[in-house]
Amino acid sequence: MNKGLLIVLSGPSGVGKGTVCSELRNKQNDLVYSVSATTRVPRQGEIDGVNYFFKSREQFQDMIARDALLEHAEYVGNYYGTPRDFVERTLASGKDIILEIEVQGALKVKEKFPQGVFVFLVPPSLDELKHRITGRGTENSDVIDSRMSVAVQEMSLIRYYDYAVVNDQIDSACHRIQSIITAEHCRKDRFISELESVKEASEKA
Numbered sequence: 001m002n003k004g005l006l007i008v009l010s011g012p013s014g015v016g017k018g019t020v021c022s023e024l025r026n027k028q029n030d031l032v033y034s035v036s037a038t039t040r041v042p043r044q045g046e047i048d049g050v051n052y053f054f055k056s057r058e059q060f061q062d063m064i065a066r067d068a069l070l071e072h073a074e075y076v077g078n079y080y081g082t083p084r085d086f087v088e089r090t091l092a093s094g095k096d097i098i099l100e101i102e103v104q105g106a107l108k109v110k111e112k113f114p115q116g117v118f119v120f121l122v123p124p125s126l127d128e129l130k131h132r133i134t135g136r137g138t139e140n141s142d143v144i145d146s147r148m149s150v151a152v153q154e155m156s157l158i159r160y161y162d163y164a165v166v167n168d169q170i171d172s173a174c175h176r177i178q179s180i181i182t183a184e185h186c187r188k189d190r191f192i193s194e195l196e197s198v199k200e201a202s203e204k205a
C-alpha cells in the first residue's frame with residue numbers, strides 16, 4: 001500500500017490558513033489534520049486537543065527532550081510544534097495528512113520529508129493581509145505589527161516551497177490545493193517506489 005501524502009501548508013498570519021484548512025477538511029474528509037502543540041494561550045472558543053494541544057513552557061520543553069516533536073519553532077514569543085507519532089502513524093496507514101505550520105518548521109520538515117508537498121498560501125496583497133488579521137480581532141495592535149513584519153520575512157521563503165496558492169477566494173484557494181493533492185497522488189515516483197518494494201518482496205519469497 002502506498003504511504004499517504006504529507007502536505008505542509010504555510011503562509012503569513014492572517015492569510016487564511018485555518019479557514020482554508022477547515023474548508024478543505026469539509027470537502028475532503030479523508031484528509032487528516034495534524035493538531036500542533038503550543039505554549040500560546042487559547043483564544044476564545046479554541047478547544048484543547050482540537051485546535052491545539054495547549055502546553056506550559058515546561059511541558060513543551062519536555063516534549064522536545066523526549067523527541068516527541070517532528071519539528072518545533074518559536075513564533076512571536078510562543079513555541080509551536082508538530083507531534084511526531086501521529087504524523088508517522090497516519091502516513092503509514094496510507095492516509096494524507098496536512099500540517100498547518102510556519103516557515104521555520106516547514107523547512108525542518110522538508111529536511112526530514114523531502115517527498116512532502118509544500119504549499120505556501122499567499123495573500124492577494126499586504127494591505128488585505130493586515131485587514132484580515134485586524135478583522136479577525138484576536139490580537140492587539142503590537143502583536144499585529146510583529147506578525148506583519150514577520151509576514152514580510154516569511155514571504156521571501158516562498159522559493160523553498162513547491163507551490164504558491166493565492167487565497168483570494170476561499171473556494172478557489174481550496175480548489176487549487178485539491179488539484180495539487182490530486183496531481184501529487186499521480187506522480188510516477190510514488191508508483192515506481194511501490195513497484196520496487198513489491199519486486200523486492202517477490203524476490204525474497
Ligand SMILES: Nc1nc2c(ncn2[C@@H]2O[C@H](COP(=O)(O)OP(=O)(O)O)[C@@H](O)[C@H]2O)c(=O)[nH]1
Nearest residue numbers: 013014036072073075080081082100101102105
Ligand atoms: N513550526 C510550527 N508552526 C506552527 C505549528 N502550529 C501552528 N504553527 C504556526 O504558528 C503560527 C501562529 O499560529 P497561531 O498563533 O495559531 O496564529 P494564526 O495562525 O495567525 O491563527 C502560524 O503561522 C501557524 O501556522 C507547529 O506545529 N509548528
Ligand SMILES: Nc1ncnc2c1ncn2[C@@H]1O[C@H](COP(=O)(O)OP(=O)(O)O)[C@@H](O)[C@H]1O
Nearest residue numbers: 013014015016017018019132136167168169170
Ligand atoms: N479568501 C478570504 N477572503 C476574505 N477573508 C478571508 C479569506 N480567507 C480567510 N479570511 C479571513 O481572514 C481572517 C484570518 O483567517 P485565518 O484562517 O484565521 O488565518 P491564519 O490561520 O492564516 O492566521 C479570518 O477572519 C478569515 O475569516
